[in-house]
Amino acid sequence: MKKSKQRQKLRRGVIGIESAIVLIAFVMVAAALSFVILNMGFSTTQKAKTTIASGLDEASSAMEITGGVTGHGNVTQNRLTYYAVPIKVSPGGQSVNVETGNTAIRYYSKNLVFESTYRGILTNGTYSNSTAAIVAAKNAGMINQLPWAGNGLNETSAIVYFTVNKNNNSILDIGENAVVLMMFKNSDRPTSLDTVNTEVIVPTGALLSVKRMVPSISDTVVELG
Structure with a gap:
């Protein structure tokens, strides 16, 4: 009985570690995706600003x-x-x-x-x-x-x-x-x-x-x- 209980605790511990690893991996992937999305957003904003500035230059007489x-x-x-x-x-x-x-x-x-x-x-x-x-x-x-x-x-x-x-x-x-x-x-x-x-x-x-x-x-x- 004692050995059975020890095995169950060991399995629970392993499952807990595996869950923690999966959770950490998920958080890391989510963080990476968030960084990519934010970077794309900043890039798009910068391109929009450049386009607007260029348009204003073209619209105004030299x-x-x-x-x-x-x-x-x-x-x-x-x-x-x-x-x-x-x-x-x-x-x-x-x-x-x-x-x-x-x-x-x-x-x-x-x-x-x-x-x-x-x-x-x-x-x-x-x-x-x-x-x-x-x-x-x-x-x-x-x-x-x-x-x-x-x-x-x-x-x-x-x-x-x-x-x-x-x-x-x-x-x-x-x-x-x-x-x-x-x-x-x-x-x-x-x-x-x-x-x-x-x-x-x-x-x-x-x-x-x-x-x-x-x-x-x-x-x-x-x-x-």
């Missing part, structure tokens, strides 16, 4: 307009020869590469659409007015003719020049100011009450869209607002 849009008018013909859009990097934004290989400038109106009008950027120095920049663009071979001379341009064209230039390169940095200058071929020139649209498309961030209505052209200086 550049903004810094002042009024001004044009040059031909009073006799009641047509706009060119107009200038002053730009800079948006607050909180980063430098923008505006060389022709990275940036496109699109123009469209009621009857015209030009997907690619960008002819180049004047990287060296600054220009106090559009006339000086146009002459420099002509000398650099970006355009074939001065818009107001002879038969004018052979195609509607856009250039970029700096009014505040720190580095003499094609990067629009924080603290620099530039101008997008849209010049028209004679037959493409808008007239009073026409709506003109310019889009500056850069590698990152939303495009910069500028829409203006041409007022009555009674002077060579035309304020488009």
Whole structure:
């Protein structure tokens, strides 16, 4: 009887140890699974944050307009020869590469659409007015003719020049100011009450869209607002 009782106690002890081992193993597996799940959760959250941040960057424009849009008018013909859009990097934004290989400038109106009008950027120095920049663009071979001379341009064209230039390169940095200058071929020139649209498309961030209505052209200086 004593031996039988001892055997029963021994079996109970073994069963108890086995149960404890199984329980410990179960706890360890559960802990490992919990760690994996938590790690996956953190990874998913981080990816979501990255995606949201990237989406916000793409949704916000890299550049903004810094002042009024001004044009040059031909009073006799009641047509706009060119107009200038002053730009800079948006607050909180980063430098923008505006060389022709990275940036496109699109123009469209009621009857015209030009997907690619960008002819180049004047990287060296600054220009106090559009006339000086146009002459420099002509000398650099970006355009074939001065818009107001002879038969004018052979195609509607856009250039970029700096009014505040720190580095003499094609990067629009924080603290620099530039101008997008849209010049028209004679037959493409808008007239009073026409709506003109310019889009500056850069590698990152939303495009910069500028829409203006041409007022009555009674002077060579035309304020488009």
